[in-house]
Amino acid sequence: MDLRVALASANAQLNTATAEHVAAIAAIHARYEGLSRQLLQETEHQREAWRSERERLSGQITQVQERTAALEGLRERLLTDLASEREGRQHAAAEAAALTTLVAEQRALVQAIQAGQAGTRRPPRSAAVLSPAPGRHRRTPAASAPEATPAPASSTARRKVR
Numbered sequence: 001m002d003l004r005v006a007l008a009s010a011n012a013q014l015n016t017a018t019a020e021h022v023a024a025i026a027a028i029h030a031r032y033e034g035l036s037r038q039l040l041q042e043t044e045h046q047r048e049a050w051r052s053e054r055e056r057l058s059g060q061i062t063q064v065q066e067r068t069a070a071l072e073g074l075r076e077r078l079l080t081d082l083a084s085e086r087e088g089r090q091h092a093a094a095e096a097a098a099l100t101t102l103v104a105e106q107r108a109l110v111q112a113i114q115a116g117q118a119g120t121r122r123p124p125r126s127a128a129v130l131s132p133a134p135g136r137h138r139r140t141p142a143a144s145a146p147e148a149t150p151a152p153a154s155s156t157a158r159r160k161v162r
Helices: 002-119 153-162
Strands: none
Touching: none
16 A cells, blocks of 8 residues: 555656646747747847838938939039130130240340341431432432341240240
């Protein structure tokens, strides 16, 4: 009988341990199910967050592309304006150089004329020789010769300016 009581006691302990084990497994399973649902929810929240972030970034990319296109258009316009300004400045510089050359030529011509006049000055009117007819004056051959006009100094003035 002692053995039967010991067997019954061992069976009772085994049943209790099995029940506790089943309860522990059920608790672990319930906890696992709860964690699984929580993980699925968090994963869905993350996916939604990533979708909204992707949409926001797509919108920003579109805005940045539009701004970039506008800035590139502005850059092209400014480069065109700069090129036309450079062209205008080059044209103005060329005109200034041409005017400088022209002024130098004119000065050289004036100096040549002044130098020519200094060498071939006309004698005063009182030195004119009278002609046989009264009231008529005849000039001397040196005074009546046309003034020699020197050749323009354009080529030498241009070389000096350059």
